[in-house]
Amino acid sequence: MAERRIDPEDGAAYTWEEFSAYYAGKYKKKAVEAYWEECEKRGRTRASAKAKAKDEAWGKKAEPKAAPKAGEGQGQSEGQGQGQGCEGEVKSAGNFKVCVCGGAGGIGQPLSMLMALDPNVKELCVFDLSVAMVPPAGVAADLGHLERKSEVKGYVMEVGQKPIDNLKECLTGCDLVLVPAGMPRKPGMTRDDLFKVNADIAKGIVEACAKFCPDAVLGLVVNPVNSIVPAMAELYKKKGLDPLKIVGVTxxxxxxxxxxxxxxxxxxxxxxxxxxxxxxxxxxxxxxxxxxxxxxxxxxxxxxxxxxxxxxxxxxxxxxxxxxxxxxxxxxxxxxxxxxxxxxxxxxxxxxxxxxxxxxxxxxxxxxxxxxxxxxxxxxxxxxxxxxxxxxxxxxxxxxxxxxxxxxxxxxxxx
Incomplete structure (x- = not known):
């Protein structure tokens, strides 16, 4: 069995493969190796000493030790609130399937690139309509040349067709679906006009996700987020699915x-x-x-x-x-x-x-x-x-x- 060591940042145990994959591209290899060696001493040092050792491994001063790791979120604060009950089976690092719906657009292309660079992404799907600024297959081919392990595939749908009839292969097995699809607000459009257009776009994608990847987390960037997220979460709830799978990206x-x-x-x-x-x-x-x-x-x-x-x-x-x-x-x-x-x-x-x-x-x-x-x-x-x-x-x-x-x-x- 592969050796596991405790990362003092969150107290969880990881293999070297998981540990190095997570930090790859964020810190130099020698720094990651040094931190790994410090993790081994968890049973013989106090928490404060380990924190200091970790900071030294990164070449940092001890003062900012409470800062988030590599820009990953806002720390590990706990609290009381709404939850989902017990946690499920932990998935392995570096083995996730991600889809970007609207992946050939102004947000979608750089978002797709950044997700293709993530060491935890094994397969990336880029989906968009045939009227997108560039074909999604072209975006996928371009990203496929990056020096990363992720396999990138492009999927296209003609305007007027339904996602639920076209996205089975694209969405099946997805762990995360990011949705920057939608129309930007144009001159003369009211907020209500924008909502109606984009809500229909989001609904099509959400219905397809409910059928093909109901356990995936859906990150919605579709505006107006304040109205779109409640609409889509309630639709998920009607289908007997967890409304907390619908997440507004703020x-x-x-x-x-x-x-x-x-x-x-x-x-x-x-x-x-x-x-x-x-x-x-x-x-x-x-x-x-x-x-x-x-x-x-x-x-x-x-x-x-x-x-x-x-x-x-x-x-x-x-x-x-x-x-x-x-x-x-x-x-x-x-x-x-x-x-x-x-x-x-x-x-x-x-x-x-x-x-x-x-x-x-x-x-x-x-x-x-x-x-x-x-x-x-x-x-x-x-x-x-x-x-x-x-x-x-x-x-x-x-x-x-x-x-x-x-x-x-x-x-x-x-x-």
């Missing part, structure tokens, strides 16, 4: 909050973890700066403008691109970050990220907060935590706006 709000705080405080954003709760649009985006050790040091009079900066960041990108595009590259980065955390959870290395899911931590049925990913996907929806006076006031604005957007999604699911 990671970009966290990424932006971390980055902007780092710029203000002249700190590395890798060591900043600002929880962003509520929803994924405008005033529903609430960064909890008070809950991060760096961000809480920002002067109070700067917080309102910083809060607004995070809310309006998407519009800033659209303006910077002169209306010729939106946040595609940063969204792909954020989606891949969530994807890596999901896969790490599936193989038993629990990860925590903010995500928009079915929730009972507030009086709203859907809410973005810290979510723990485990062997079956979402294992815990974590509580919001303590809010300061500014955040408490903003929370009321969040709930007022989010309530109506959730109701739009619930009404769609009833029809």
């Amino acid at each position: 990671t970009l709000d966290v990424v932006r909050a971390n980055k902007f705080c780092g710029e203000i405080m002249n700190k590395n954003p890798n060591y900043i973890n600002v929880p962003v709760v509520g929803g994924h649009a405008g005033t529903t985006i609430l960064p909890l700066f008070s809950q991060d050790k760096v961000a809480k040091l920002i002067p109070e009079d700067k917080i309102p403008d910083l809060d607004k900066h995070v809310q309006d960041a998407g519009t800033d990108v659209v303006n910077a691109k002169s209306g010729k595009g939106s946040a595609t590259l940063s969204m792909a980065y954020a989606g891949a970050r969530l994807g890596r955390s999901v896969l790490a959870g599936l193989m038993g290395k629990k990860r925590t990220e903010c995500a928009y899911v079915k929730s009972d931590i507030t009086d709203l049925p859907y809410f973005a907060s810290k979510v723990q990913f485990g062997e079956k996907g979402v294992s815990k929806v974590l509580p919001i935590g303590e809010l300061n006076e500014y955040e408490t006031k903003r929370m009321e604005e969040v709930k007022a706006q989010l309530k109506g957007e959730i109701e739009t999604g619930l009404k769609y699911a009833e029809d």
Whole structure:
């Protein structure tokens, strides 16, 4: 039997193959080997000594030892919340099948590339419509030349056809489905117009997933997320499936909050973890700066403008691109970050990220907060935590706006 050692970061045991595959490309080989050797001493050193040894192995100072590993999520915080009960069988590292629906689009292409680079992805499927900017088979062929073990396949569907009739091979056996498919908001379109178009697109994909990969985690990037996720989760619930398999990808709000705080405080954003709760649009985006050790040091009079900066960041990108595009590259980065955390959870290395899911931590049925990913996907929806006076006031604005957007999604699911 292969030797297993304890990773002090999460207390779980791994073989060298699993351990090295996880850290490949994130740290130099010698650093990974050094950390592996330190893991062997778990029975003869105290936790503090092991933490120090780990930091020395990475060539870091001891001070940031509590920071997330290689940008993987927001640490290992636990809490009470909604969960799925006992965990299932742990899946092996480096052996996952992932599909990107809308994989030939502006977000889809870089997202597909980042997932193809993930050492835990064995098979990557790139699906899109025949009207995509490039054929998905071309994206797959391009990614197939990367120096990675992942096998990449492209799948195309003609406009007007149904995913459930075309995606059996593409989706069967998938562990994670990322969905950046959908139409961007065009001039003259209302939010309701956008919702109707994109909800129908998402519904087709979700119905196909329910049939061919019901155990997969579905990461939805389809806008408006605040309404789309409740609609799709309720449809899953109607089919007798777990609504917590439907996850709204709000990671970009966290990424932006971390980055902007780092710029203000002249700190590395890798060591900043600002929880962003509520929803994924405008005033529903609430960064909890008070809950991060760096961000809480920002002067109070700067917080309102910083809060607004995070809310309006998407519009800033659209303006910077002169209306010729939106946040595609940063969204792909954020989606891949969530994807890596999901896969790490599936193989038993629990990860925590903010995500928009079915929730009972507030009086709203859907809410973005810290979510723990485990062997079956979402294992815990974590509580919001303590809010300061500014955040408490903003929370009321969040709930007022989010309530109506959730109701739009619930009404769609009833029809």
